[in-house]
Amino acid sequence: MKFTIDKHEKYVIIQPHVELLDGDTAPKIKSEFLLQNTGGQRNIVLDLSHVLDADSTGLRTVLLAHRLCKAAGGVFIVTHANDPIKKLITVCNLDAVLSIVSDNIGAEDVIFMTEIEKELRGAVEEG
Known part of the structure; x- marks a missing residue:
């Protein structure tokens, strides 16, 4: 499975180049999340453009x-989620848990x- 990793100073963008995020592709993305997080990245953006x-x-x-990301004191953001993916997130009552923004610029903000x-x-707190 191919994916792009775009590292920035305060965050990393992971963009899978697959049409379906399922049992075949998810473990590879999971490994990358773990690698980035243990490597010190606490803010991760998952770009679902593809x-x-x-x-x-x-x-x-x-x-x-x-x-x-939450355990590391950071944030996890999903971007470019299409309607079927947004609907799945809503049906599973995860729309209140996950941060979903339209694009990577919004995630950066x-x-x-x-x-x-x-x-x-x-x-x-110091003062």
Whole structure:
């Protein structure tokens, strides 16, 4: 399975080049989430531009990435999710758990706002 990894200072974008995020492809993405997270990345963006659909295995992998980022004090964001994927997320009542934004620029905005909030809270707690 092919995917693109685009590393930035505060986050990494992982973009799978598959049409279906399922039991065959999800383990490879899961490995990459774990590798990035243990390598110090606490903010991960999953760009679903090429993904047309997902199943429960793919969704569990997305939830794992969310938990990894949250445990590290970061955020996990899904971008470019199409309507079938958004519907699956909603049907599974995960739309309140997962951060879904339309594009990578929106994800970057969320990440930087979260980082600023953490810095401000740290400054208030110190003061």
